[in-house]
Amino acid sequence: MPTYSFRCAQRCDPVEQSFSMADAPSEVTCPQCGQAAARKISSPALGRGNSAAMKAHDASRATADTPAVVSSLPPAGRSATRTTSNPLHRRLPRP
Numbered sequence: 001m002p003t004y005s006f007r008c009a010q011r012c013d014p015v016e017q018s019f020s021m022a023d024a025p026s027e028v029t030c031p032q033c034g035q036a037a038a039r040k041i042s043s044p045a046l047g048r049g050n051s052a053a054m055k056a057h058d059a060s061r062a063t064a065d066t067p068a069v070v071s072s073l074p075p076a077g078r079s080a081t082r083t084t085s086n087p088l089h090r091r092l093p094r095p
């Protein structure tokens with residue numbers, strides 16, 4: 001669930017609460033002064049910055065923006081890895 005930030009007119013500390021996007025209210029009660037705290041206009045915090053999913057997402061975005069560039073040819077004499085566990089693999093076409 002995204003986290004929304006609210007702030008009252010008395011300028012108390014911002015209130016952060018999680019709601020589903022469909023149920024996010026436009027204001028909540030400020031826990032410090034008891035007045036209505038309006039929702040601040042900002043993007044909802046959809047993900048957790050340190051989660052594995054966010055790291056994978058950031059890594060895939062980084063490869064799209066700055067792909068790894070090969071600067072030299074692979075060393076000569078290098079052959080492709082061939083599997084030997086399954087005898088049917090020997091019958092596959094080779095380059």
Ligand SMILES: [Zn+2]
Pocket residue numbers: 008009010011012013030031032033034035
């Ligand atoms: Zn307040």
